[in-house]
Amino acid sequence: MTDVVQTAGRRARRKTAEPPEPIERQAVVVIHGQGEQRPMGTIRDIVKVLWQFNPELGAVPGDKEAEPRARPIWIVPDDKSGLYELQRVTTPVHNGRRTDFFELYYADLLNATPLRNLWRWLRRLLWIDPADVPDRMRLPWTMFWLLSLVAFATLVMAVLSLPELLRRDWFGVVLAPESRLGLSLILGALAVLLAPKFFRFLSFMEVIPLSLILLVIAIGVMQIGNWNARVIAVLVLIVLVYLSHRMLLPYFGDAASYLSARTETVQSRQVVRNRGLELLKALHDDPNYDRIVIVGHSLGTVLAYDLLHILWQEVGPTKDNPPEPQAVKALEAVDRFVAAAPKGAWSHEEVERFQELQWRAFDALRRQAARPAARGRRATPAGWKISDFVALGSPLASAQFLITESREDFQRMKTERVLPTAPPQPYNARHQAIYIDERGRRAAHHGAVFSTVRWTNIYDEFSSPFFLFGDPIAGPCAGPTRFGSGVKDRNVAITWGPLKLRFFTHSYYWTETSDDWTKPTDHISAFRAAVGLERKPPRDEG
Numbered sequence: 001m002t003d004v005v006q007t008a009g010r011r012a013r014r015k016t017a018e019p020p021e022p023i024e025r026q027a028v029v030v031i032h033g034q035g036e037q038r039p040m041g042t043i044r045d046i047v048k049v050l051w052q053f054n055p056e057l058g059a060v061p062g063d064k065e066a067e068p069r070a071r072p073i074w075i076v077p078d079d080k081s082g083l084y085e086l087q088r089v090t091t092p093v094h095n096g097r098r099t100d101f102f103e104l105y106y107a108d109l110l111n112a113t114p115l116r117n118l119w120r121w122l123r124r125l126l127w128i129d130p131a132d133v134p135d136r137m138r139l140p141w142t143m144f145w146l147l148s149l150v151a152f153a154t155l156v157m158a159v160l161s162l163p164e165l166l167r168r169d170w171f172g173v174v175l176a177p178e179s180r181l182g183l184s185l186i187l188g189a190l191a192v193l194l195a196p197k198f199f200r201f202l203s204f205m206e207v208i209p210l211s212l213i214l215l216v217i218a219i220g221v222m223q224i225g226n227w228n229a230r231v232i233a234v235l236v237l238i239v240l241v242y243l244s245h246r247m248l249l250p251y252f253g254d255a256a257s258y259l260s261a262r263t264e265t266v267q268s269r270q271v272v273r274n275r276g277l278e279l280l281k282a283l284h285d286d287p288n289y290d291r292i293v294i295v296g297h298s299l300g301t302v303l304a305y306d307l308l309h310i311l312w313q314e315v316g317p318t319k320d321n322p323p324e325p326q327a328v329k330a331l332e333a334v335d336r337f338v339a340a341a342p343k344g345a346w347s348h349e350e351v352e353r354f355q356e357l358q359w360r361a362f363d364a365l366r367r368q369a370a371r372p373a374a375r376g377r378r379a380t381p382a383g384w385k386i387s388d389f390v391a392l393g394s395p396l397a398s399a400q401f402l403i404t405e406s407r408e409d410f411q412r413m414k415t416e417r418v419l420p421t422a423p424p425q426p427y428n429a430r431h432q433a434i435y436i437d438e439r440g441r442r443a444a445h446h447g448a449v450f451s452t453v454r455w456t457n458i459y460d461e462f463s464s465p466f467f468l469f470g471d472p473i474a475g476p477c478a479g480p481t482r483f484g485s486g487v488k489d490r491n492v493a494i495t496w497g498p499l500k501l502r503f504f505t506h507s508y509y510w511t512e513t514s515d516d517w518t519k520p521t522d523h524i525s526a527f528r529a530a531v532g533l534e535r536k537p538p539r540d541e542g
Contacts (some may be wrong), residue, residue, distance in 0.1 A: 007374040011371065021367060023097055023537060024360075026291040027283050031104045031276070033298025033393070033507075034254035039085040043103040045225060046295065046510045047073060047089050049527065051101075055518050056528055059092065067516060080282040081105070082275060089150070099533055100289075104279055106272045106303070110254040121256035127403075132406045136462075137398055139148045140472050151240055161230030182223030187345035189216040255299055255395075259402055275313075276307045284315060284385050286367045290366055292386045293531055295486060296511065298473060308389060309420050312449035316384055317365060319443040327383065328434065328442045330364035334359050334451050335432035338423040345478070346485040354423065360538045361385040361452045384452055390530040392509040397475030413485075417447030422447040422455050422486035456488045456530035458523065460505045469502040470494075489531070492523035 029049070032042040052055070052070035071091070078088035081102060089101040125141070133141050133150060157392045173179060182446030193213050196202045218235055256266045283292055296304035317323035323331060334357045341350055366381025395402055399419070401409035424447055427435040433448035444451060457477040462470030469491075478487040494505040497512045514521045519527070 003512065006257055021290075023102070023290040023535075025098045025288050026293065026533075027103045027289050028099060028293045028295060028533075029104055029279065029283070030038055030101065031294065031296040031300030031304050032107070033300050034110075034252070034258075035107070037105070037106050037107045039083065040087065042297065042510075043101055049510045049512060050100065050531055050533060051091050053512070053517060054528060055520070057534065078102070080094075080147075080279055080286075083279055083501050095534060096150060097534065099523040102279060102283070104276050104303075106275060107254070109272050109275065110268055116477045117262075118252060118256040119259070120262065121260045122252075124260070128401065129406060130381060132400060134398055134401055134475075136475055137401055141401075149521070154233055154236045154240065157230070157233040164233065181222045183473060185220030185223065186217050189213045189220065191312075206223065211246050214325075241462050255402075258299060259302065259395075261477060268494075272303060273310065276303060277310060280307060280386075281315070282313050284311070285292060289385060291390045293390065294386060295390045295392065295531065296394070297392045298395065299505065300317045301391040301396055304391070305396060308386065308449050308453060309447070312384075312420075313446045316408065316446075316449060316452075317368075317444045318446055319437040319439075319441065322437075323383075324368050324440045325363065325535075327361070327364040327368055328358075330361040331434050331444060331451055332442075334361055334423070335434050338432055341423075341456050341485070344480060344485070349489050351478075351486065355454045355488060356538070358450075358452055358454045358486075359387065359535075362454075363537050365452060386453055388530065388532070389453050389455045390527070391455065391477070392527070393459060393471050393474040393506050394457055394477065395473050397457075397477050399483075400472075411481075417445065419483075420447045421484035422450035423484055424451050448485060450484070454488070455483070455486070456490060458490045458492060458509060458530065460494045460509075460523070461491050468504055471504070471506045488530075490526045492526055494521070494523050 028046075030043045030046055048070070052073065053068060053484060054071075058073075074090045075089045076090050078086075080088070081104070083105060086103055086105055093101045098116075126145065130141075131140075174183060192205050192208060193210075196206045218239075221235060222228075222232060257265050258272065261269070269333060280292070280294075283289055294304045294308070313317070315321060317327060317331070333356075337354060337357055341354070346354070362384065365384040366387075400407050404410040404413060404419075410419070413488075414421050415425060417425050424433040424445070426432045427445045433444050433451040434442050435445060437443050455477070459474035459476065460471040462468070462472050476489045476491070477483045478489040492509075493502070494508045494513065495502055496505065496508055496511070510521055510527060512524050514524075515533055
């Protein structure tokens with residue numbers, strides 16, 4: 001740590017003797033990932049981990065030797081989310097602070113993704129310049145190419161096989177003696193699938209996976225067809241169509257609709273962002289809230305990133321809402337640190353110091369009260385209230401591959417402040433995030449949201465060639481070639497199940513996989529620390 005960096009930290013700690021203003025009420029906004037999510041599905045599991053069964057908040061009710069009782073919560077109707085299917089999850093006051101959990105639900109807005117949108121997005125990923133594919137994604141991208149070629153070859157073979165298959169006497173083939181084994185497999189699998197629905201004493205068979213039953217049916221069909229290559233090709237094509245309808249379109253269709261900025265996706269992107277902004281503005285304008293934390297998963301992290309940028313332009317301490325002197329001092333402390341810090345990757349200590357200064361800047365801004373409208377002018381919004389952005393399994397790690405057109409396009413958009421970074425891009429050669437406007441006032445530029453908002457990126461890094469072991473969607477976001485050295489990357493290794501598997505952990509970031517609830521796993525501890533339900537104002541931290 002350089003002397004200048006240490007000096008910047010000491011300057012930030014020298015505050016006036018103002019009494020600390022406690023954070024009495026905070027909101028945690030959860031933004032789910034892609035796919036056919038159910039309303040309130042993700043948020044309930046997150047509330048359990050962060051609040052109901054969190055031993056770091058103190059003793060959990062119940063015997064330590066037995067299963068603990070959940071801390072109480074209340075499900076309260078609330079109109080801030082704009083949907084009657086959603087409610088606010090409220091906690092009791094704990095150590096002088098109450099927490100409200102909200103869900104930003106958007107799956108209904110992307111539910112009708114046309115197949116052509118998905119196809120155009122996948123086609124772009126296929127034909128992207130290999131030089132723009134990140135090293136960590138090169139093997140998955142290669143496998144994507146191979147699977148696409150196999151699917152195309154299967155389609156061609158199945159289409160060419162149809163005329164001959166249609167001419168066959170399938171009634172005679174099915175009733176032939178040599179088809180009895182295949183017919184028995186099909187009938188047996190159907191019996192296992194349907195019998196529990198009509199005879200409850202056979203309900204124990206419901207534990208048999210549907211995929212296993214379908215596999216047995218497929219084997220039966222292939223046995224009846226005498227393992228003919230044409231029959232196999234048609235079966236594989238049927239499976240591919242089924243998977244595309246059941247998994248590919250619902251899961252990746254949302255990503256295609258939101259990540260690709262094309263004429264046919266502009267409207268869907270706009271309505272999703274509008275819903276998110278309505279919720280965040282309602283929370284921001286509510287004087288009962290002192291702090292807001294945004295938690296995003298997967299595609300939800302991209303939406304959260306966009307919303308932070310847009311909201312900063314509208315209510316942040318820009319020239320339209322200039323910060324007060326105390327907030328200016330805190331923001332300038334961030335600028336001094338950034339100017340003195342290394343231009344390359346930062347050490348862990350430097351990231352920690354940067355986030356401490358961000359927390360102080362947030363604390364100063366949240367105290368800034370709203371000013372009434374002057375004649376001919378709009379009212380000035382209250383100070384900035386969002387302190388943290390917690391990204392779980394974020395595809396932003398592959399932004400140059402998934403979001404922008406190329407590596408050069410990604411770097412250009414960061415330099416032009418179209419894509420905010422942490423720390424923010426400098427305003428010009430003489431100013432960092434804070435500059436002097438035409439009226440002589442100090443203000444933050446429109447891309448400086450991460451001068452105040454702490455960005456913690458939690459991911460389970462995979463390693464080639466076993467890219468399905470871990471999270472192939474997520475990865476590091478910190479560094480000069482990514483979103484800036486001020487992002488706090490937190491790499492965790494998630495295991496699940498009795499065998500401690502590492503297979504595709506993308507949806508396990510808020511799932512406690514430890515057998516002992518009093519000893520949380522690393523990914524849960526990282527999640528709780530990033531949110532910081534009981535993080536104190538900086539003056540209370542000494």
